Amino acid sequence: MTSLRFRLLFGTLFWIAASVLVAGWGLGRLFHQHVSAQFHAELQTHLDQLTAHLEIDDQGRPTLNLPLGDPRFDKPFSGLYWQIDRLSEAGVPASGAALRSRSLWDQALAIPANALADGEVHQHRIIGPRGAMLGAVERSLTLEDRPLQLIVAADERLMIEPVARFKGELWLALGVLGFGLALAALLQVFVGLAPLRKLQAALGRVRDGQAQRMEGRFPSELTPLVTEFNSVLMQNAEVVARARTQAGNLAHALKTPLSVLANAADAPENRNTDLARLVAAQIETARKQVDYHLARAQAVATARLPGARTPVEPVVEGLLRTMRRIHAGRGLELHVEPMPSSLAFRGEEHDLQEMLGNLIDNACKWARSRVEIRAHDGQGRLLVSVDDDGKGVAAGQRDAILRRGVRADEQVAGTGLGLAIVGDLAHMYGGSLMLADSPLGGLRAVLSLASAR
Amino acid sequence: MRILVVEDEPTLAAQLVEGVNAAGYVTDRAGNGVDAHFMGDTEPYDAVVLDLGLPQMDGITVLRKWRAAGRTMPVLILTARDSWHEKVAGIDAGADDYLTKPFHMEELLARLRALIRRAGGHAGAELVCGPLTLDTRSSRARVSGQALSLTSHEYRVLAYLMHHRGEIVSRSELIQHIYAQDFDRDSNTIEVFVGRLRKKLPPDLIETVRGLGYRLACWS
Numbered sequence: 001m002t003s004l005r006f007r008l009l010f011g012t013l014f015w016i017a018a019s020v021l022v023a024g025w026g027l028g029r030l031f032h033q034h035v036s037a038q039f040h041a042e043l044q045t046h047l048d049q050l051t052a053h054l055e056i057d058d059q060g061r062p063t064l065n066l067p068l069g070d071p072r073f074d075k076p077f078s079g080l081y082w083q084i085d086r087l088s089e090a091g092v093p094a095s096g097a098a099l100r101s102r103s104l105w106d107q108a109l110a111i112p113a114n115a116l117a118d119g120e121v122h123q124h125r126i127i128g129p130r131g132a133m134l135g136a137v138e139r140s141l142t143l144e145d146r147p148l149q150l151i152v153a154a155d156e157r158l159m160i161e162p163v164a165r166f167k168g169e170l171w172l173a174l175g176v177l178g179f180g181l182a183l184a185a186l187l188q189v190f191v192g193l194a195p196l197r198k199l200q201a202a203l204g205r206v207r208d209g210q211a212q213r214m215e216g217r218f219p220s221e222l223t224p225l226v227t228e229f230n231s232v233l234m235q236n237a238e239v240v241a242r243a244r245t246q247a248g249n250l251a252h253a254l255k256t257p258l259s260v261l262a263n264a265a266d267a268p269e270n271r272n273t274d275l276a277r278l279v280a281a282q283i284e285t286a287r288k289q290v291d292y293h294l295a296r297a298q299a300v301a302t303a304r305l306p307g308a309r310t311p312v313e314p315v316v317e318g319l320l321r322t323m324r325r326i327h328a329g330r331g332l333e334l335h336v337e338p339m340p341s342s343l344a345f346r347g348e349e350h351d352l353q354e355m356l357g358n359l360i361d362n363a364c365k366w367a368r369s370r371v372e373i374r375a376h377d378g379q380g381r382l383l384v385s386v387d388d389d390g391k392g393v394a395a396g397q398r399d400a401i402l403r404r405g406v407r408a409d410e411q412v413a414g415t416g417l418g419l420a421i422v423g424d425l426a427h428m429y430g431g432s433l434m435l436a437d438s439p440l441g442g443l444r445a446v447l448s449l450a451s452a453r
Numbered sequence: 454m455r456i457l458v459v460e461d462e463p464t465l466a467a468q469l470v471e472g473v474n475a476a477g478y479v480t481d482r483a484g485n486g487v488d489a490h491f492m493g494d495t496e497p498y499d500a501v502v503l504d505l506g507l508p509q510m511d512g513i514t515v516l517r518k519w520r521a522a523g524r525t526m527p528v529l530i531l532t533a534r535d536s537w538h539e540k541v542a543g544i545d546a547g548a549d550d551y552l553t554k555p556f557h558m559e560e561l562l563a564r565l566r567a568l569i570r571r572a573g574g575h576a577g578a579e580l581v582c583g584p585l586t587l588d589t590r591s592s593r594a595r596v597s598g599q600a601l602s603l604t605s606h607e608y609r610v611l612a613y614l615m616h617h618r619g620e621i622v623s624r625s626e627l628i629q630h631i632y633a634q635d636f637d638r639d640s641n642t643i644e645v646f647v648g649r650l651r652k653k654l655p656p657d658l659i660e661t662v663r664g665l666g667y668r669l670a671c672w673s
Contacts, residue, residue, distance in 0.1 A: 248534050252506045255533035255554040256462045262555040263468040283555055291535045298536075319537065322544040326551060329567055350538045357537025 012185040020178040039159040043137045046152040056144045073101040079155030087147035209309025209452040309452040310349040327364045337374040346452035358418040359386045366390030382451035390442035398435040454478045454499040455630045459489040472558040477592035481634045486510025505532040520547035527568035573616040580615045582671035587615045614669045623666035
């Protein structure tokens with residue numbers, strides 16, 4: 001019952017079924033009553049006709065002065081019968097019918113004993129010829145002092161058959177109606193709930209980073225929701241931008257004095273004193289801490305932000321332009337395997353730049369002559385590998401490198417936090433960083449991240 | 454070699470100027486983006502050290518404006534923000550190298566030397582012209598292995614000629630590159646410096662091109 005569509009459909013279909021059933025039962029019953037009334041009215045008409053044609057002949061026997069109009073009275077066992085009995089003084093039929101229709105052939109109708117006032121009409125259900133159920137009307141009357149009982153009976157099948165036929169057609173018609181209504185309900189639910197599906201799709205695009213906000217026109221009932229959601233998204237983006245600016249300002253505010261201190265400690269008159277060495281070491285520690293925590297603080301703010309989608313190719317190209325400048329003196333060959341332009345990272349551009357920048361920069365620092373970068377989509381994961389032909393890292397040391405602040409070789413310039421930050425950022429985005437041996441001879445770093453469609 | 458140092462923090466700016474001067478360059482100093490842009494746009498600097506967080510106009514904008522106006526001097530960006538986003542933005546705006554604060558003065562000078570060398574099309578730290586060698590790292594000149602004793606002005610004239618060896622360098626160009634902006638310039642002093650240099654160098658190394666200027670003639 002968690003689906004709105006299912007709820008609506010279930011309710012509607014239940015009521016359609018109930019209505020069709022009640023209508024079928026009620027209409028069938030109504031028709032049955034109508035046909036039954038008509039049946040008995042017809043019997044009554046025949047009885048009246050029989051009464052009108054009845055005479056007593058010279059021998060005192062009842063006779064008809066005219067045959068009854070309906071030909072079925074003359075056809076044996078046609079289902080329509082009449083019979084005239086003489087009644088005894090006690091009002092009981094004397095044995096042997098006085099007169100009966102040809103259709104009864106050698107049979108007689110047996111009416112339960114009852115006393116009727118003259119002219120009164122009774123209805124009965126009796127068993128007739130060949131065991132058929134008959135509907136019968138009887139009337140007693142006294143003609144020339146002779147009490148007589150007149151019976152007209154008809155096979156109930158004459159009544160049941162049209163009712164059954166009607167009911168068959170009725171159920172067929174109601175079935176078609178019910179089916180049509182169900183179809184209409186289905187369509188209505190489908191059309192009526194279409195905006196919800198659209199909402200879901202728009203939300204999906206935002207989550208996948210294909211859209212920054214929920215786009216499209218929505219019905220007035222949903223518009224407030226969409227507007228509210230978009231404004232929350234926008235506020236989030238503003239908060240992130242502000243956090244980033246503040247982080248930058250903090251970095252600037254902290255590092256400029258650190259630079260002044262470092263330069264003062266490094267001045268010729270102070271150089272190589274214990275104080276200068278202490279200051280230099282502490283400044284280095286402070287700088288590492290500031291860098292590390294700023295990068296983390298930014299990523300924490302952005303990793304949970306929906307709506308971010310960053311194509312990989314431009315980021316890699318921008319970083320390569322930068323690396324070629326920064327490492328211009330090294331004569332490195334930086335090679336990028338062609339990648340599809342649709343390849344994208346589900347996250348912020350800054351963070352992808354930070355991760356790939358640190359990986360490629362690290363590779364450039366250690367490479368002898370060549371760095372290779374590959375990116376592809378593997379089952380919904382964005383996989384980027386960076387290879388270098390440097391001296392590599394022993395398997396036992398790789399874990400230590402990924403831990404904060406440890407550097408494989410303190411001789412090469414760098415924070416020693418580069419790979420640790422990459423690992424941390426990747427982790428925040430639900431990804432991972434793995435280190436392995438490169439076929440080029442050095443280190444291979446493989447970054448696995450969520451890819452965006 | 455004349456360097457523009459752009460840094461808004463006065464103490465750090467003073468340290469930078471001191472460090473760069475000590476390495477044998479002359480420096481001008483700008484404390485905000487607008488001044489920096491004007492100076493870089495009108496004076497011929499051999500390199501610029503540019504802080505990104507500047508008042509009035511940020512460093513990236515200054516750099517973009519220079520590049521858009523066709524200023525090609527090498528620019529070393531100095532910034533507090535150690536993010537790759539900013540490094541890429543800086544390089545794409547036209548920077549040649551990047552250094553994050555806090556930095557070691559030696560590293561800044563090494564990068565500055567490399568930028569100036571690369572801008573002149575030179576690969577190594579040592580510039581050679583016939584028997585004359587100039588080590589840009591130590592700011593020393595030698596002739597056939599014998600160290601020359603040069604004043605700072607003589608060194609600057611020689612260094613500029615060495616970076617542009619084979620080219621004709623006019624007197625006014627020399628003046629612009631060996632004096633800071635606020636210095637009282639006198640074109641006659643150039644002739645004095647060149648005259649003193651000629652006495653210390655092998656004859657005919659510095660040619661006078663009549664009406665145009667000087668040229669360092671290097672025979673292999």
